[in-house]
Amino acid sequence: MNRRNLLKASLALTTLGLPTFPLWAKTLGEDSPGKPFDFEWLKQHAKAMADKPHKSNAEDLPDTLSNLQPLDYQKIAYDRAKALWHGNSDFDLRINFFHVGMQFDVPVRMHAVDPNTNTAREIHFRPELFNYDSSGVDTAQLQGKDLGFAGFVLARNPESDIIDEAGAFLGASYFRFIDENKQYGISARGLAVDTATDDTEEFPDFTEFWFVQPENDNRRVTVYALLDSPSVTGAYRFDIDVQKKGTVMDVDMEIFTRKPIERLGIAPMTSMFLKGTSQPRGRDTIHPQVHDSDRLEMWRGNGEWVCRPLFNPKTLQYNAFPDENPRGFGLVQHDHDFDNYRDDVAWYNRRPSLWVEPTSDWGAGEVALIELPTVGETVDNIVSFWIPQEPVEANQHLHFSYKLHWLPLPPVGPTLAQVEKTWSGMGNVPEGWIPGDRSPEEYARRFAVDFVGDELDDLPADTDVEARVEVSRGKLGMIEARRFEPIKGYRAIFDWVPESDSDEAVSIRLFLRAGDRPLTETWLYQWVPPKPEDRYY
Template sequence: MSFPSWIVVFLCPLLFSTALAESKKSAPPPPQPAAVPAPSPPVTPPADKGPAKPFDFSDVEQKAKELAAKPYARDESGMPEFLTRLDYDQYRDIRYKPEKALWRDENLPFQIQAFHRGFIFKDRVVINIVDRGSSTRLAYSPELFDFGKNQFPNPLPADLGFAGIRFHHPLRKDDIFDEIAVFLGASYFRAVGLGQLYGLSARGLAVDTGLPKAEEFPIFKEFWIEKPAKDASALTVYALLDSERVTGAYRFIIRPGLDLTMDVTSHLYFRQGIERVGIAPLTSMFYHGENTDRFLDDFRPEVHDSDGLLIGRSTGEWVWRPLNNPRQLRISVFRDEKPVGFGLMQRDRNFDHYQDLEAGYNRRPSAWVEILGDWGPGAVYLIEIPSDAEKYDNIVAFWVPDKATGEGKEYTYSYRLHFLLDEFTAPGGGKVVATRVGASAPDSPNRKFVVEFASPTLKLLSDKAAVEAEVSASAGKITNIVVQKNSENDRWRLSFDLEPEKDKDPVELRAMLKSGKDALTETWVYQWNRR
């Protein structure tokens, strides 16, 4: 199935009891730069001279703090109705002209392009450029955009503003600027490293996600981008987040390369208490995979942007939870005091397992949240939503702190986001590389689980090595445990049967391989439900 798109589209907000309708798939390579440099887009002079000190993160923090003391006011003003009536294809036909990219004529290592307002992107997003400590606003002009086949009944307002922003940097060749990151729609953003295709998304903040009420979607309403030096290897971006019950000051230090990393600092200011606030949220898609135990009429063996949740716990244990497309909403909670990190990973890089020449699921990045500093006690939440199509992002993972929220409270969180192809691996441990589920025998209610583990250490072990499994279930009976080396691929395979108890759903399963008292692998955890 093809999803031709040069842009990231997020359909929000919606009630979370339905799949998050975020139309998104891979973007083709960015346009090639023109041979002749063109002038940069205009910049509006500042209204006044501003503060005497150079602009920095403290200015964004002050704006967020002041904003939190005021009632929430969303800015959707100034957009003509004919822009709101655009459909997806009409909207994606509006393109920023590459020759108008900011800094294109200055031989800098980064370039900026903006997104036009329209379709579902109604919020006005202000973009500022910080040059030698002075902040100036990037001026909107229709001349910056190619509107394709669109014909509008009236001229566009001169002060329409933008909907989002994207960044380019040479990854393959010095004179070809590849798209590396995009911020568009609420507080969503994506990034890619060399050889990667857009897949899962990150967000600034998740508010009341997975609760039986409307989810609140905070918005990045203003950005400040520091103009880089000619030899810069990183780009610093500041963002102001706003929502009904919380504001935030964000700093992103973007480092492109083989893998792209973002150092993120978020300072949150609460207008009101929030029942469930999600820190460092990741949003992805899982339609079906090797562990899907029901028929889906699809020629492709697997369709997903991510295939598992990885958690590095404070105890030294590493946990792998394969993702699923459940028949009903599932919420899993993994409590911890000081976790190392968590992420939604795409471990399976074998094209043969996807057979999709257009979507390129084997090239979708994993995203790992490396926690910096002490976040205090809390839990990693995994939310899996039933989905009937791959166009829906139905997987969400984030950290929920135990700290109470409320009027006047503020908290700071720092973390490093890794977008990578080579999967982040637990130090020294064998990792889960396959999970398969099926009937243990024809017409039997019992289920057979087959889990394969791999690591350099496991590969070297003789097939007669004393490797055993530790398997447990929250309900039901575990039988027929078998551990053996797979001579076809040098992996170690664990298989067992689950005899479910009547009316005991869901069943939480745990398994790992060990030799004596020594753990050889990460811990495989799985939630099975008969419905």
């Protein structure tokens, strides 16, 4: 299922639910005792699992579910009156659940936790909780089977006619939340294993969830999760704060490895970039920009702010940015101007940003950025996560904690001016001139980077502003930095000129300064030059 169908499934199933906490006895039977549960128990359970060989969590679904088409899957509906915590007036949050079906064949077990007794009882699947009208599902094939669920939705204001979702967990260890613009976009994952390596990527599953009943709080809920895969198990605690502007999640994770992992990704996030200002021909479409995120933003441990605009490459591109105890990083949708997208179906101007804020000692490592080629907007082709520097061996116990901020923009920003937009086009020509026939030897690529912020807006007019540019290979042609009054900022312009026939990627670094004083965050970019036979205008 692609990300757009997943989104549609999420929206279609928000009206559905399961028994409330007070209805346990009726749902599970009077003889269903609760089992002791707390985070320490979950950690020990995950560790014990890691000491044993992995067993596949997938199950053979009845044909009526395994053969479902996405549109039919979306027609399966729940009874809203049976959402978890429905009818409790002390808080507005509710939990609704996804049905198993199609490729969602890993049964996810759900548990409700009584915070007064620290006991948990399983919430069992029953066909009677669902409405299968017009879905084509043969309910006779479901009788007497405890199929579990595929995931869940956290919803707000459940009594209204319009369900107001906060976020959803669905598929492997994927989850995503929205902000005040109420539009899904970027996704997070519990863990990434061997992404963009020679080994086959592994997608760990959240196989069980535990929901702690809120205590007279309309915004906050605690969710625990068990993660399992051939290489690793994990115990997770999510403290989810549903705020007006978005959602903030405190994540505490303990992972236990079964075997060595070549590339372990912490706090992974997945997004889509098809085309933007620097790459308008990423696809021939009527929309000027198409992306869920437009940049990777990093606040390094040494205090430097870095902006890395995203790119839709012709081949897979992998970049790693070394750091120690990063202060934060995230995939950001910086541009929220509707006129720059002109899309009233996908509403890319409303997509949230996702910012990772470490809250424990992460030590040395690197922020990874993986960009995959795509010609369609329904495929997530951007991945970013943190990689610990120390090799990950078998039988290890690792701990990380961090906050996830699902907001229109990150909760923090540099005191220096920021990158507004990146532009790219033909170089080695005067602005406004139409070039004549030119040989590949005259080829150059021009870049323009616009910076805005108080640091630049308040500069005296006679300030000598310099664009400091570095390239990994090739040479620089013209370079200039000038006041760009329409945006009340500055524009840096430079030409990159090849010195060989190589079409390997070029790394570029740029910032503005006045004397020895930096004025802007650092702009990083990767440019893949065309082959010599394609170097023409």
